Amino acid sequence: MLKDVFMALSKNQLLTSAAKKYGLKLGAQTVVAGTNVEDTIKSIRELNAKGISATVDNLGEFVIERSEALKAKNSILEVIEAIHTNGVDAHISLKPTQIGLDIDYDFCYENLLEIVAAASKYDMHINIDMEDYGHLQPSFDLMDTLLKEYNNVGTVIQAYFDRAEDDIEKYKHLRLRIVKGAYKEPIEVAFQTKEEIDANFIKLIEYHLLNGKFTSIATHDHHIINHVKKFVAENEIPNDKFEFQMLYGFRKDMQIDLAKQGYNFCTYVPFGDDWYAYFMRRLAERPQNLNLVVKQVFNKRTNTAIGVLAGAIALNRLTSKKKK
Template sequence: MEALSKNFFLLLSNSSVLDKMAKKWGPRLGADKIVGGESFDQAIPLIQQLNSQGLHVTVDHLGEYVNSESEARERAEECISTIQAIHNHQLNTQLSLKLTSLGLDISHELVHENMTRILEAAKQYDVVVTIDMEDSSRTEKTLELYKHFKKDYDNLGTVIQSYLFRSNQDVEELSDYNAYLRLVKGAYKESGKVAFTEKSMVDDNLKKLIAKHLLNGNYTAIASHDEAMIDFTKDFVEKNNIPKDQFEFQMLYGMRNQMQLDLLQEGYKVRVYLPYGEDWYGYFMRRLAERPANIAFAVKGLFSK
């Protein structure tokens, strides 16, 4: 049933008809409860509010799979202007981005050029950039680019998905780069040839990845709304004397708000993933597909103040 639910929402995420309807009726559907606005300027007051509560933030301009060079360059400019705005407004936020939005599927030269410009701006203004992970067909290219840029830019992180068979080896190799990793379960529809299909196996692998990366002494972001995963992390860091400044919890904007504040009160660092932009529909559907329990969180978030 869970697999059926996941496939259903992943199917919906690719519907161009529903995407158009969502953009038209987004505010009435409660899009403003899960997305920070259509532009970064609209997201700034939300970031300031979250920061005032003691929450850290990472922002992401929604959109991926760009297939034109001009659009890829526009996306890069958006990232650079966002970095500058973060500095100008003294916001406690990082930047997340997808390489397909910067030309990964177009040419190596284009995505390399765009990433270099973004990372130079991020270095100038001391902003951390995280490369989001996409589907498995792009994992190798993404990690190759991460390793290349990490040699020159310390303020760079990436994401590892626990549903992929390869992830344990990837975490091991990335330890040599003192990698800042966001560890997640994964949210794309993948073949059983490359990914675990049973939830219990995905969960077990995420626990292994968390333990491995923490014990390797590297900074770890545990991105999950799963209370069992959060409790596992709490117990693990206590038993292994892992300092609280070596890890953080990450959650989506608009979901598990009280849990975010509770963790904060317990002395843990919490970061809120705040997307902005018009292309919120596919993002939202993948979040529901990632973990069907998110449906309850989403419904509560959509209809509660």
């Protein structure tokens, strides 16, 4: 039930617009690294000082205006230059719908090509984030074309999809981030239960650790992390073949502890003002994430569920007052 609530909130345009305007008042800085490039670089430096690298996401998706897609592309190019100029340990994650996939495939490809080419000059990795099922194959098609010319590209495999096992086999030569999946997908294409998704998640992780190029294991679940630590030890998989990943603002102590233990660790660093839908989907993906950050974001004196809903109500009220 909570998952459905969070997914509905993530698609509420009124709340999303209000969050862009009032986010900092509601504590959005807890879940985003900054609203501009300068603040984001500062946040990355702080992570690097703790032995943690970063993958940077310029927040936004499902763009339907060319001007917005071009703005997003230019922002990503600015981040690439800033990462290089400041010498921080970071690379880029991006969503094809943010740079025009819902507008025109060729237009999106040209934007993506420009980004990948710019990053290639600095030997910087570009990770193509996967979105909902309707955008899955077109996103893979974009990557397949890019791989004919560039080798600094990787992608995401979502464990809840039935096709994930075939996809990870096809792309085992790439650097892959393996996740459970954050969108609400029908039973025809995706596993529905936590047990099925977790089992497939572990299966995919183990396969890529044994057969793949480099594995980014994206989870906040300490049970799965402990399973992976045991698996790599038993199979003598070197630390330079994988990393753990978590979201900025989630389980900070565990992030630092894993880095101190000698594991490669990368934090997914979102920046920008389009944070609300992103955050709601993180909660829909794993409602237990409520206990990790929501109390900090909305109200430390509320319980977690009330905190999220209170945030939505607060956004609604702020917007209503402004209209009067």
